[in-house]
Amino acid sequence: MITFRKLISLPALSLIMALPYAAKADLVVLQYHHVADSTPPATSTSLSLFEAQMKMISDLGLDVVSLGPATREALSGDAPQTNQVAITFDDAYESVYNAAAPILDQKQMPYTIFVNTDAVGGPGYMDWAELKELSSNDWVTIANHSIGHGHLARRSGEAEADWHKRTNRSLDVAQKMLEKQLGATAQLFAYPYGEYDEALEQKVTERDWLGFGQQSGAIGHYSHGTRLPRFPMANAYGQLSSLKDKLLSKAFPIDASRLPDGVVSDNPPSLTLKLEAPLSASRLTCFASGLGRINFSASSDTVTIQAPKALNARRFRYNCTHPAGNGSFYWLSQQWLNLDAPED
Numbered sequence: 001m002i003t004f005r006k007l008i009s010l011p012a013l014s015l016i017m018a019l020p021y022a023a024k025a026d027l028v029v030l031q032y033h034h035v036a037d038s039t040p041p042a043t044s045t046s047l048s049l050f051e052a053q054m055k056m057i058s059d060l061g062l063d064v065v066s067l068g069p070a071t072r073e074a075l076s077g078d079a080p081q082t083n084q085v086a087i088t089f090d091d092a093y094e095s096v097y098n099a100a101a102p103i104l105d106q107k108q109m110p111y112t113i114f115v116n117t118d119a120v121g122g123p124g125y126m127d128w129a130e131l132k133e134l135s136s137n138d139w140v141t142i143a144n145h146s147i148g149h150g151h152l153a154r155r156s157g158e159a160e161a162d163w164h165k166r167t168n169r170s171l172d173v174a175q176k177m178l179e180k181q182l183g184a185t186a187q188l189f190a191y192p193y194g195e196y197d198e199a200l201e202q203k204v205t206e207r208d209w210l211g212f213g214q215q216s217g218a219i220g221h222y223s224h225g226t227r228l229p230r231f232p233m234a235n236a237y238g239q240l241s242s243l244k245d246k247l248l249s250k251a252f253p254i255d256a257s258r259l260p261d262g263v264v265s266d267n268p269p270s271l272t273l274k275l276e277a278p279l280s281a282s283r284l285t286c287f288a289s290g291l292g293r294i295n296f297s298a299s300s301d302t303v304t305i306q307a308p309k310a311l312n313a314r315r316f317r318y319n320c321t322h323p324a325g326n327g328s329f330y331w332l333s334q335q336w337l338n339l340d341a342p343e344d
C-alpha cells in the first residue's frame, strides 16, 4: 500500500510535521469474552448488542482488519487515514463458536481468539476440533492467552527464580500446544486479566510477541508493543451510546513506553504526563475507576493525576480524554495493578 507519507519528498517534511495530529488514524481493538445472554454479566455481550456493534462499525465505514499486521502497521505510524478495527475474543468460550463466529465468518471478517490452553475442551469452552475448524479460515487467528489463565505479574514474596519458571512455562507451553494442535501460531499474547509488570513485558519482548492488555484506548505510533490497549465490550462498557467515540478514538500522543507499568506502590498512585502541542491541560478530562471524574494539578506543560483516595480493587484505571479534532478524542488509559489485593 502506498501511504501519503511515502509519496512526499524529504524537503516537505517540515510541512508534514506541522500538520495536526488529527490527520493520523489508529487501530481500535475490541475485546470480548462471551457473546451470549446467559453467561456472567461482567464478561458477556448480548448477541443483539454484538450485532448492533458490528452494524455501527460498518455504518461508520471502518474496515475490520487482522490484529497482528494491523497492530504492527499502527505502531510503525503507517496506518491508513481512517481508523481500523480489530476484533478479539479471550478464553475461547463456546458462545463465541456458536453465536459470534458464524456472523463474522459469513462476512469473512477477521478476528482473533486468545486461548488459555488448559481450558480447551472443558465445560463452556471450545474444544480443539472447533478451534481447528475456525482457524482453517484465513481470516481467523488463534493466539496465546497462557496455559492456565494465572496472574502472571510477579507476586509479592515470590522468589525470582520461581517466577521465571512459572511464567516461562505458562507462555511457552501454551504456545507449543497451539502449534501442535493448530499449526503455525501468531506472535500475539493477551495477558490474563490484563495484568502485567515490566519483567513480564520483557518476556513478551524477548519472544518478539505483541502484548495486549485490558485497558482502553486506540493503538497508534505512540503506543508500546507490550502494553497494547483494547476496549472491553461487555454489556456494561460496549453500549452504542459510547461506542462511536471509542471506534473513532486516537492513541494519546504520549510515548506509552515512558508511562509506568502500573504496579502500585503508593495508593492512590500518581501519574505525571508532560503534554506537548496539540495537547493542553485545559482540555484534558480524567476519570478514575468507580470515582467518576477526578481533578488533576497542572503546572505549565506538566499535569499530575491522582485519585482523591486509595482504591481497593486489584485492578483500576485512570482514563483521560482530550479533543483530537473532527469530534474525535485522544484516549489514554493507565491501568494500575495492586498486587496486595487478592487474586481473582
Ligand SMILES: [Zn+2]
Residues within 6 Å of the ligand: 090, 091, 145, 149, 192, 193
Ligand atoms: Zn482471559
